[in-house]
Amino acid sequence: MTTLVIGANGQIGHQFCALAAQAGLPIKAMIRNEDQRAWFAERGIDAVIADLEGDFRHAFEGCDQVLFTAGSGPHTGSDKTLLIDLYAATRAIDVSRELGIKRFLMVSALRAENPQEAPEKLRPYMAAKFSADAYLRASNVPYLILKPGRLIDEPATQRVATSLAETGGENTVSRANVAHALVHLVQAEDLTGREFHLLDGERGIAEALR
Ligand SMILES: NC(=O)c1ccc[n+]([C@@H]2O[C@H](COP(=O)([O-])OP(=O)(O)OC[C@H]3O[C@@H](n4cnc5c(N)ncnc54)[C@H](OP(=O)(O)O)[C@@H]3O)[C@@H](O)[C@H]2O)c1
Numbered sequence: 001m002t003t004l005v006i007g008a009n010g011q012i013g014h015q016f017c018a019l020a021a022q023a024g025l026p027i028k029a030m031i032r033n034e035d036q037r038a039w040f041a042e043r044g045i046d047a048v049i050a051d052l053e054g055d056f057r058h059a060f061e062g063c064d065q066v067l068f069t070a071g072s073g074p075h076t077g078s079d080k081t082l083l084i085d086l087y088a089a090t091r092a093i094d095v096s097r098e099l100g101i102k103r104f105l106m107v108s109a110l111r112a113e114n115p116q117e118a119p120e121k122l123r124p125y126m127a128a129k130f131s132a133d134a135y136l137r138a139s140n141v142p143y144l145i146l147k148p149g150r151l152i153d154e155p156a157t158q159r160v161a162t163s164l165a166e167t168g169g170e171n172t173v174s175r176a177n178v179a180h181a182l183v184h185l186v187q188a189e190d191l192t193g194r195e196f197h198l199l200d201g202e203r204g205i206a207e208a209l210r
Contacts, residue, residue: 001026001064001065001102001186001189002026002027002028002062002063002064002065003020003025003026003027003028003063003064003065003066003067003105003186004027004028004030004059004060004063004065004066004067005017005020005027005028005029005030005067005069006030006052006056006059006066006067006068006069006070006092007030007068007069007070007071007107008027008029008030008031008040008047008069009029009031009032009036009039010069010070010071011151011153011175012069012107012151012175012178012179012182013029013069013070014039015175015176015178015179016067016069016178016179016182016183017029017040017043017045018043018179019179019180019183020183020186021043021044021045023183025183025186025187027045027046028045028046028047028048028059028062028063029045029046029047029048030047030048030049030050030056030059031047031048031049031050032049032050032051033049034049037049048061052070052083052084052088052091052092053083053084053088056091056092056095057095057099060095060096060099060101063101064101064102064103065101065102065103065104065105065186066092066096066101066103066104066105067105067107067182067186068089068092068104068105068106068107069107069182070084070088070089071084071085071107072084072085078124081124081125081128082124082128085125085128085129085132086127086128086131086132089106089128089132089135089136090131090132090135092104093132093135093136093139093141094139096139096141097139097140097141101141102142103141103142103143103144103189103192104136104139104141104142104143104144105143105144105145105146105182105185105186106132106133106136106143106144106145106146107146107148107178107182108129108132108133108145108146108147109125109126109129109147109148110147110148110149110150110164110171110197110198110199111126111147112126112129112130112133112147113130113133114126115127115129115130133145142192142193143192143193144185144191144192144193144194144195145194145195145196146178146181146182146185146195146196146198147195147196147197147198148173148178148197148198148199149170149171149172149173149197149198149199149200150171150172150173151172151173151174151175151178152172152173152174152175153174153175153176154174154176154200155174155176156174156176156177156179156180157174157177157200158177158180158204158205159177159200159201159202159203159204160173160177160181160198160199160200160201160203160204160205160208160209161198161199161200161201161202161203161208162196162197162198162199162201162203162208162209163197163199164197164199166199166201166202167199167200167201170199170200171199172199172200173198173199173200174200177198177200177205178198180205181196181198181205181209184205184206184209185209188209188210191209191210196208196209
């Protein structure tokens with residue numbers, strides 16, 4: 001099953017692609033420009049150039065599964081939150097349905113189910129994630145939703161938790177652990193239709209995400 005990685009050049013995207021390539025998993029990286037290609041070529045990863053604000057349908061060619069880990073990031077305004085985190089995600093889901101993609105893995109966010117409970121500054125982002133997740137659930141595209149906590153840059157421990165109760169309220173997870181979890185999830189076809197929170201914790205990934 002070849003996975004199209006949307007957001008492949010991002011921080012999670014890079015870590016996921018490197019691990020997937022090491023594990024011999026078939027992936028195709030969707031990137032935004034030619035300058036980003038060398039990093040993937042060095043690792044033997046096929047890359048396709050496409051922009052989520054333009055026509056990106058061609059990127060899906062030869063892919064059976066989609067991993068959406070793109071995001072507008074913290075340095076843009078609500079306009080990009082709306083265009084990327086919400087609208088581009090729904091368009092990627094539409095293309096997936098039209099092309100018969102076997103599964104769509106969404107990188108959402110912890111507490112996206114309650115945008116009003118987020119700090120005021122984060123509410124538009126959480127509302128975008130909430131709505132993209134709802135669109136995916138209603139789409140008829142087989143899906144899996146991963147909701148990481150606040151992302152931090154720490155080395156992988158490969159030890160995780162799936163609830164705030166389990167971590168005593170600690171709400172962070174390393175991007176490295178998210179990347180490892182995604183490597184597990186893209187291969188776990190039996191987990192289709194499931195949704196997981198993801199935090200740094202004490203349990204092995206396969207044990208926690210099942
Ligand atoms: N930050 C948090 O605490 C947090 C918590 C939970 C979930 N998340 C989610 O985790 C995911 C990844 O996080 P991250 O830290 O890896 O983010 P990141 O480093 O900002 O990566 C985002 C990726 O999206 C790509 N992108 C943005 N606009 C695009 C466009 N118009 N067309 C194509 N690609 C576009 C970027 O491309 P370029 O490389 O070309 O810029 C980048 O590769 C996101 O979905 C985010 O919402 C974040």
